[in-house]
Amino acid sequence: MSELRGIYTLWLREVKKFLREKPRLLNAICQPLLWLFIFGTGMRFSSGMPGINYQEFIFPGLVVQAMLFTAMFMGVSVIWDREFGFLKEILVSPISRTSVFLGKMLGVSTDVMIQGIVIFPFAYLIGIPVTVFMVFEALPLMILITTGLVCIGLTFASLMKSFEGFGLIQTFINLPMFFLSGALFPLANVPIWLQWASYVNPLTYGVDALRTVMMGDTWVQLFPMELDILVLVCFDIIMFIIGKTAFCRTE
Amino acid sequence: MASIIETHDLTKRFGSHTAVNNISLTIQKGEVFGLLGPNGAGKTTFLSMLCTILKPSSGSAHINGFDIIRESAQVRTSIGIVFQDPSVDSDMTSRENLQMHADLYGVLLSEQNVRIQEVLDLVGLSDRADDFMYTYSGGMRRRLEIARGLLHYPRVLFLDEPTIGLDPRSREHIWDYIRKLRKREEMTIILTTHYMEEADRLCDRVAIIDKGSIVAMDTPSLLKQEVAGDTIIMGSDQIQNLSDVLIRDNIVQDVSFQGSEIKIFVQNAQFLLPRIVESAVHAGIRIDHITITHPDMNDVFIHYTGKDLGGGEVREQTGRVAMMKRRRAR
Incomplete structure (x- = not known):
């Protein structure tokens, strides 16, 4: 019971902090718009895909991208907590390390989900017929994507001693995972090496699953839905174990 | 307890x-x-x-x-x-x-x-x-x-x-x-x-x-007592006489001179002071002013660690001097 209350309060803190920071929210809303309307329009009219609206094509990719970047950024907030001393206050409390990790993870995951959902209304602007049913199908998939990503962020935060390494995450995690996820281009016609590099990336399966839900019949699935979900679940479990171990070992 | x-x-x-x-x-x-x-x-x-x-x-x-x-x-x-x-x-x-x-x-x-x-x-x-x-x-x-x-x-x-x-x-x-x-x-x-x-x-x-x-x-007071006694500083225009009288009357063994003042180190200044004044009055010596200082925790600290607060070493010979300098009248 007391552990649950501890998890709850840590969760609440993350969400409050996320919602209070207005510049970040503004950024979170506007960045996907730039991708969608400038990058998306440009690509649609210069190298269009036959039978597919490019904006509609990248929309699920942009949802995943926003979630990926938020997960990394909010995940490494553990480093800020350490820098400003608040982590100590949490770690000397009677709450177990596992609960602290859970609270942090659930909190950041909620932030990431909010970030992903905020983008959904833009789908109307580019003519995707969003239905309630579609949203209910997409949400569980987004949760599966979120959990693993947040655990990656928390793992790095536990291992990194200062914030200076954040640039490395940007270059070696964020961008490769984004570019290799099939978010921006279909993986059907690319060279084999690029295809395989993308197949190793769990996000590829997330993007594929989201597209299946949102684009309906116009999208030819890379993998069956069952495989997408299986890969995401495995990704979540593995990253959760790694993240929890790394976090519990911090002094 | x-x-x-x-x-x-x-x-x-x-x-x-x-x-x-x-x-x-x-x-x-x-x-x-x-x-x-x-x-x-x-x-x-x-x-x-x-x-x-x-x-x-x-x-x-x-x-x-x-x-x-x-x-x-x-x-x-x-x-x-x-x-x-x-x-x-x-x-x-x-x-x-x-x-x-x-x-x-x-x-x-x-x-x-x-x-x-x-x-x-x-x-x-x-x-x-x-x-x-x-x-x-x-x-x-x-x-x-x-x-x-x-x-x-x-x-x-x-x-x-x-x-x-x-x-x-x-x-x-x-x-x-x-x-x-x-x-x-x-x-x-x-x-x-x-x-x-x-x-x-x-x-x-x-x-x-x-x-x-x-x-x-x-306790802080016991620690201070163990380390050093009190210091009495007196001013008079007849300090040599005053010092002779105090030593003759067996009130102190030793005094040190500091300009127009004399300085004595004792265990319990508050009990000695009446006797000092009495002797001086008896010998017809006028005392202009008296100051008593008690040791503070600084002295205790230096005594036990040989360091001042900055963590620097205080050499043995100058330790006493450094202690004196830090003493403040209460």
Whole structure:
């Protein structure tokens, strides 16, 4: 019971902090718009895909991208907590390390989900017929994507001693995972090496699953839905174990 | 009186360096206990072990009857900690910070809001409770941290350098709160400090730690008495005569001259003074002024650690001189 209350309060803190920071929210809303309307329009009219609206094509990719970047950024907030001393206050409390990790993870995951959902209304602007049913199908998939990503962020935060390494995450995690996820281009016609590099990336399966839900019949699935979900679940479990171990070992 | 903290040969080694070396002590319920020592003496390491942040290399300790290694969760609920470095979330209001603490420590939901108000009142922050912490001054943050440390009714409160970096007025405030606390909450308070005045004015007992070991432990007044007696400085236009009279009347064995003043070192100035005046009057010598100085914790500190507060070594011969210079009339 007391552990649950501890998890709850840590969760609440993350969400409050996320919602209070207005510049970040503004950024979170506007960045996907730039991708969608400038990058998306440009690509649609210069190298269009036959039978597919490019904006509609990248929309699920942009949802995943926003979630990926938020997960990394909010995940490494553990480093800020350490820098400003608040982590100590949490770690000397009677709450177990596992609960602290859970609270942090659930909190950041909620932030990431909010970030992903905020983008959904833009789908109307580019003519995707969003239905309630579609949203209910997409949400569980987004949760599966979120959990693993947040655990990656928390793992790095536990291992990194200062914030200076954040640039490395940007270059070696964020961008490769984004570019290799099939978010921006279909993986059907690319060279084999690029295809395989993308197949190793769990996000590829997330993007594929989201597209299946949102684009309906116009999208030819890379993998069956069952495989997408299986890969995401495995990704979540593995990253959760790694993240929890790394976090519990911090002094 | 019952003991609340007991340590037996508590030791912490980092590689080949022994930070805390076989410390055994007993602290009674309701005591304000000071840990004094130069920088790097092992105070914070010792405290961290008691707070279950660090595992001891050997030895054992009990707080409130709980073993710090095997029953760390119970120890954690029995203690409140105010760290040397700030540890509040500055993007939250102070009420939210307290709220989080109440949740983490499982303060009863029915009592929670009353208790939060109580500790805010105690440190005088009620009117700023809903302001964000980043608008607070250093002194106010420290006060909130003390309030937070108290929130879950701890039996023991650890304060690691509670007034470091604060201006004299804020420091005075914090001292007031600590005094109020021990009266109202019947708590045991352990504080580390390297401000001698702080140890002297707040603590019932003081342990001086140097290089990981306790080199002295007693009440501040007894420690001071052991180290040095009082100093009497007198001014007169007949100091040579005065000195002869005092030695003849067997009041002192030795005096030293300092310009137009004489200086004598004695054990209990307040009892000797009437005799000195009497002898002088008897011999027809006029005394212009008299000053008595008592030793302070600084002298005690230098005596036991051979270091001044900056951590620098004081050489043996000049030690006495340095001590004299630091003495202030009260």
